[in-house]
Amino acid sequence: GYNEQTKAMLMTSYGHIPWGDAHHTELSQTDGVPDGRWLFINENNTPRIARIDLTTFETVEILEIPNSAGNHASPFVTQNTEYTVAATRFSVPTPQRDVPISTYKENFAGLLSFAKVDSATGRMSLAFQVEMPGFDYDLSHSGKGPSHGWSFFTSYNSEQAHTLLEVNASQNDKDFIAAVHWQRAEECIAGGNTEQRSASYAHNYIDQSHFAQSEMMSGVTVTNVALCPGLVYYLPTPKSPHGVDVDPTGEFIAAGGKLAAVIPVHSFSKMIQAIADEDFEGEVSGIPVLRYESIIAGEVEDPGLGPLHTEFDGNGFAYTSMFLSSEITKWSLEDFTVVDKIPTYYSIGHLSIPGGDTRQPWGKYVVALNKITKDRYLPTGPELTQSAQLIDITGDKMRLLLDFPTIGEPHYAQALPAELIRDNQVRAYDLSENTDPYATKSESEVDVVRQGRNVHVRMTAIRTHFMPDNIEGIQVGDSVFFHVTNLEQDWDVPHGFAVIGARTAELLIMPGQTRTLVWVPIKPGVFPFYCTDFCSALHQEMQGYVRVSPRGSTVPISFNSPG
Amino acid sequence: GYNEQTKAMLMTSYGHIPWGDAHHTELSQTDGVPDGRWLFINENNTPRIARIDLTTFETVEILEIPNSAGNHASPFVTQNTEYTVAATRFSVPTPQRDVPISTYKENFAGLLSFAKVDSATGRMSLAFQVEMPGFDYDLSHSGKGPSHGWSFFTSYNSEQAHTLLEVNASQNDKDFIAAVHWQRAEECIAGGNTEQRSASYAHNYIDQSHFAQSEMMSGVTVTNVALCPGLVYYLPTPKSPHGVDVDPTGEFIAAGGKLAAVIPVHSFSKMIQAIADEDFEGEVSGIPVLRYESIIAGEVEDPGLGPLHTEFDGNGFAYTSMFLSSEITKWSLEDFTVVDKIPTYYSIGHLSIPGGDTRQPWGKYVVALNKITKDRYLPTGPELTQSAQLIDITGDKMRLLLDFPTIGEPHYAQALPAELIRDNQVRAYDLSENTDPYATKSESEVDVVRQGRNVHVRMTAIRTHFMPDNIEGIQVGDSVFFHVTNLEQDWDVPHGFAVIGARTAELLIMPGQTRTLVWVPIKPGVFPFYCTDFCSALHQEMQGYVRVSPRGSTVPISFNSPG
């Protein structure tokens, strides 16, 4: 839900879009280790990245990604959260324009976007976009340690099909991982080796008063290998790679070729050597293709079928999800041999080890995030309940600890030690610092003021009543702004607010906060409001009435207040 | 989310309201036993009852309850699902009108609503409303066996306070349970002892073509004790009763007086005798108040603090949730003595035994549904994770089996043996029976037709492509109706559909169904759509493009199709 304070967070260049298709979470990192400050999450359908403040678990910023479509390879961060990345899943005309779909190869391009994250505030800004061939971009991870400065992106549909991809996009034996040297991009931007392109996108953030602001931004800096040589190299990778994962040392780059028979593991140091040696097997759209044999560290043989994603335990082992054979395969980073397998139920997609894609995995458990449930749970519908599994990885053999149902596809998840978040929790917003223009800091300040057809109700909530709780003088067709301030200053005492006939969801008001709901009564009568968030033994008594008179009535504004 | 087929389900007399505040589920019953046909669920804020068809788990009907406010005591059913009930939580002027809130006692009334449920189809219709004093109505259960024909409703605020109820509504020592003889109401209606009152309310249902229809109904039949003597009696009950629960035999009516020191248990047979004897201690608004001492079967002493709700195991024992002392108290229906207690973490509200409020409890487990979590789980926010517990009740002592977190307050729940639902599941809608006017039953039938500013796209989805997946000739400002038919006829192969910039959530299209999303493009370009519901190894390839030209463009409608 949203309220008057937060609704601007959902603005985009396509209008107000209150839903999204989130796939991947990404914890902020310092020196390649999750630091518990922020959580980023992607929106796939109308490309956006949201940032959640982990002290409050509230979404504090949403950045739209322009000239992009299907923001799937996102929001993976670099080692110190210098950037969070986004890549177009579907290539589109860039900038957007009215061209025949059949001109795909000439007119469609891919963009890999790098949003700068302010190290003090977390504030995102779209720094630059890397123009790429018109493939589909799928997933990403950034380098670490020696490979810090680089980001890796998988692509499929290097055939550049624009119809029936299930057939037309699986023709080539090898697709590519793009290695993007973003530190090189920074040099090119400093040197002016860029283009400014038209773009229109929303940047929304919560301001000091806990109000969401939406700014419509224009223009974006674009670069590419023509403008900035050395920016991108291609790592040839067997059939339609999906995941790309970098091990904790930063040396190994594991690819999940979903139709491949092996797990190819590239070597970052060999890649750098091959670049120095100009050891290329060709080029695609001006991007040098490195020689597969020169950069490969090893191929994991007989891993199972359908490798997708790999996470790491920090003890020299990697764990790859095998979608088609429904198992997790554990293999050694020393000799690239399989050391263990455990079945999953069924069709595992992502898997998650706490810190498992960072420099410091807390590698005791892996969670299998399964895509298909079949007979695992009772068939409640319409979609079947989905499934995840908790597996112990501390011993030589993986060991299933718990099978558990989830709501919706458990796409991806991340975890970190609780103390990194728990100890920084904001347990109540300080009422004295509440700068909402309609904040009401004590019951004696409440009021109800008419301004033309708008009526502003400054209301308080505290266990276990609203003040005022009897309001008269409202007229049919007024916009009634219920500005409710929660006067509590204790841990875990939110209040809620709903009024009969409200078209948007109830308010959730955390201690010390002010939240606003707008209500437009369409008929005369006396209508109740009540607290929607269980708050005490007398929660059921936390209610009030608002009287609505016909338009033009002489009933004056009145309300109760203490004393 | 909703789509073009289902959006009318959310219409009310207050307009289109896409959210609700659900509290209680209720399974349909035959002869007092859950039969696995339908699940009813209440909406508290804008009073409604929804009916979910348990063969498909889809909401097939929503009935608005007029002249009601805060539909909390709902949707409890009678023994053969003759009725599902609803009661106003907040009394309001009835019918609604513009009166001062201070005239509460003169002008405000409560209504207890009885919606008839068609025994063959489940279809609801508002049969009658029972007019009651202007109290707050809280919870309900219907009689069974000997008490079949009666429904029981708790009320609080018999003080009729209209402000600061936390103080003003807890003055009286005893409030009331209203015993409503709905079979008597049927006689009075047949005899014409009723009033027709003005009312406007929505009745929404899914028709044969899987389309939601919304009808605005007017007028309602009201009766009361003046028109229909013998309709209602009051059972005096200690302080602010919350839950009212009838044991499997139908003889005992247990009340949860949330500020009471005992659990009072009324006797149905004594109640009938007291009515016959006219053994009254007074009357309230014409409703006879039965003598407490004459109707009480027993008082459970020292049960703990804050009794709220009671469920039954079918073996002679009752289980009452104790909110203030955070425990479940097991007591005997033979001698009303406490036989066991188990702590809960924390502040239990409802509790649930499979069939525990019916004639046939499957009484092996009870689930504690807790209202406050405190330190039980890690503090993820903004609200803390909520808590429930599974407890074994097969032995003399209750035994905690599992503690588990839940999202949001786990208000109430019901359970029944899986085979009652599982064996009747609709695993796919029969494509040959799909009567949606825009259904497309094979790929060769797909088309794209312009009708003025509307464009109708008849599209199919099957693993792993849409047909058509390249569409041209759309113009800025068109309303594009994507009518997507899922051609699959297998278990658990839904597809999804989303298009960039769509303002409403993605479609979920079950096998054999047609669902429609309307999209109004606001800028020229080529925009992708894709499948949002994981469907196969090639799900990521299930995509397409739609070209949008400027208004007035000469680009003709075109699209790909097989052969």
Ligand SMILES: [Cu+2]
């Ligand atoms: Cu409250």
Ligand SMILES: [Cu+2]
């Ligand atoms: Cu699909």
